[in-house]
Amino acid sequence: MKRQVRRFEKYRDVMNEVLKGSGVAIYSGGKKEIVIKKIHESFDYIESHAQDTPYFMALADGKLMGSKCSRCGRAYATPHAYCSECGTGTDWFDLPEGGKIHCHSVSKYGGGRFLKQAPFSLILVKFENVDSYLMAEYIPEEILELKRMKKEKEKTGADSASDAEYNKKIWEVYYKIKNGTRVKPKFRRDPHFDVRDVYFVPVE
Ligand SMILES: [Zn+2]
Structure with missing residues (x-):
């Protein structure tokens, strides 16, 4: 892989990396590796009662x-x-x-x-x-x-x-x-x- 992404066996560590670290991590604690990344979204929602x-x-x-x-x-x-x-x-x-x-x-x-x-x-x-x-x-x-x-x-x-x-x-x-x-x-x-x-x- 061109980009180095950190691997973690524990999901808690994956979340820490995704939320507070580089924003992307690989979960390697299961049968297959899974890339997990953060996406930032923000929008105004107009609601009519x-x-x-x-x-x-x-x-x-x-x-x-x-x-x-x-x-x-x-x-x-x-x-x-x-x-x-x-x-x-x-x-x-x-x-x-x-x-x-x-x-x-x-x-x-x-x-x-x-x-x-x-x-x-x-x-x-x-x-x-x-x-x-x-x-x-x-x-x-x-x-x-x-x-x-x-x-x-x-x-x-x-x-x-x-x-x-x-x-x-x-x-x-x-x-x-x-x-x-x-x-x-x-x-x-x-x-x-x-x-x-x-x-x-x-x-x-
Ligand atoms: Zn009725």
Whole structure:
């Protein structure tokens, strides 16, 4: 090969070279060698909220709305211009003040701009008398503790011991969060007119 490219057997070392080194590396830990390279992309994405606009305007004012079918009464916890059951148009209604965790996750990684937010927890919120769920970020004290731990780990330079401790902690937090926990919404002080203008915390 005309150009010398470093080879690594461990994928972690490949990523280090690709992200922080020359931008290209060969992974040689498998049956066949694989060239892996970094591509930098950046673009502006223009988004129109169209018929969902009232939802995001309410969200910016600290209010969660759902949509309810005017014919069969099916209620959705998210913007839903037409009913999935019968196809009829829906009307907006105010969601209850709080709900319960239906299921949850704790993520160590995220794509694109969400990578910096990690670790984070996503939950599906079940509201009483509402037929679908709302996905949102969940920020209990345990998640804030995880975030502090990650920051500290980055500041001191991660070694495999602190990595293991961090991974263990992630699982601990995952098991500590219980489905069925009562949660309430909190709203961002500086709304961005997107779904992250709301997040949930436990009801004390
Ligand atoms: Zn319907």
